[in-house]
C-alpha cells in the first residue's frame with residue numbers, strides 16, 4: 001500500500017512470524033527488510049498490486065540481520081541483481097554469533113551476500129535517509145530516518161506498544177534503552193516498525209515512546 005509519495009508499506013498480518021516490508025521508489029527502488037523466503041510470494045503479490053516487479057528492486061537495505069528480516073535478500077540478488085547492504089557491525093554479528101539463529105532454523109547464513117556497508121547517510125535521488133545506529137536488539141541494528149517526511153523505520157528497536165527482544169544472541173537491554181531514547185528525540189510523524197502496526201501522528205508517536213519507557217524500561 002502506498003503511504004506517502006515514494007513510500008510503500010507491506011504490513012505482515014499472518015500468524016507465523018515475518019516482518020513488515022517497506023519500499024521507497026525514488027527512481028532507485030529500495031526494499032527495506034524483505035523478510036523470510038517462505039513468505040516471498042506474499043511480498044511479490046503485494047508489490048505487484050502497486051506496480052512493482054521483483055526485477056525493479058535496485059537495493060535491499062536491512063535494519064538488522066535476523067532471518068525474519070533479511071533471509072529473502074538472497075532472492076532479490078538472484079531475481080533483480082540487487083545490491084544488499086547493512087551496518088558493518090551487523091555483518092560481523094551475522095558471520096559470528098548471529099549465525100546461530102539461522103542454524104537453529106535450519107538455514108544457511110553463508111548464502112547471504114552483503115555488497116557494501118551502510119554509511120551514516122544513504123542518498124537515493126531526492127530522498128535522503130539518515131542511518132542511525134541503534135544497538136540493543138542486535139549489535140549493528142539501525143533505524144532509517146527520512147527527515148523531510150518525518151518517517152522513522154525502526155526495525156526491531158521499538159514497535160507500537162512494545163520493544164525488540166534482548167534475550168537473543170547479541171541482545172543488550174541497556175543499549176536498547178539508550179537507542180530508544182536517542183530516536184525519541186527525532187520529529188516523527190510515522191513510526192514504521194519491523195512488526196505490528198504503524199504509529200501515525202506526532203502525538204501518538206510521542207505517546208508510544210512514553211508508554212514504552214513506562215512499561216518496559218524497568219525490565220530491560
Ligand SMILES: [Zn+2]
Pocket residue numbers: 064066069137156
Ligand atoms: Zn530481529
